Amino acid sequence: MPHSPPVPVRGLHHFAWRCRDSEETRRFYEDLLGLPLVHVIKSDHVPSTGEYCPYVHIFFQMRDGSYIAFFDLGDDVAALPSPNTPAWVNHIALRVDSEADLLTAQARLQAAGIEVLGPTDHHIIESIYFFDPNGIRVELTTPTVPQAEMDAHALHARADLDAWTLRKAGLRAAGKAPHA
Secondary structure: OOOOOOOOOOOOOEEEEEEOOHHHHHHHHHHHOOOOEEEEEEEEEOOOOOOEEEEEEEEEEOOOOOEEEEEEOOOOOOOOOOOOOOOOOOEEEEEOOOHHHHHHHHHHHHHOOOOOEEEEEOOOEEEEEEEOOOOOEEEEEEEOOOHHHHHHHHHOHHHHHHHHHHHHHHHHHOOOOOOO
16 A cells, blocks of 8 residues: 555546547547547557557547547557447546537437437436447536535445445345346
């Protein structure tokens, strides 16, 4: 266990995925969702490993200053879904300002031929779900409760997780754990 306190994490800088085609991805995120393309990195070598792999790395900026980013490796291949994880699990949730904005986004996506699931009421947020051209599940969401209610949930979040950990152990012991 480290002896020094954790370094403060200030927020998300970017989350990156592989994309099949950078222009197709740009049209989806910039033209359809309205996230401006703000940076492009082109290289033949991976900076962290030195490995030869020609790529372009594209960044779309969100209003809070964070980014969603993609790597186009030039082979027209999208990342494969995880074989041991249901398709609804891995996703990125992007916040919009209101339920009206959520419905406007849903109508815009559907007009572009995108299949949209929702709105779904999660009791603290309302969301819609859809897939980008790379098969990545995207959620647009908006809070539906005051911050005070979220603060109240935070007070028992650890106890809720501890209760799940005990329940999961019981399900495993009884041989009833799903996806086991």
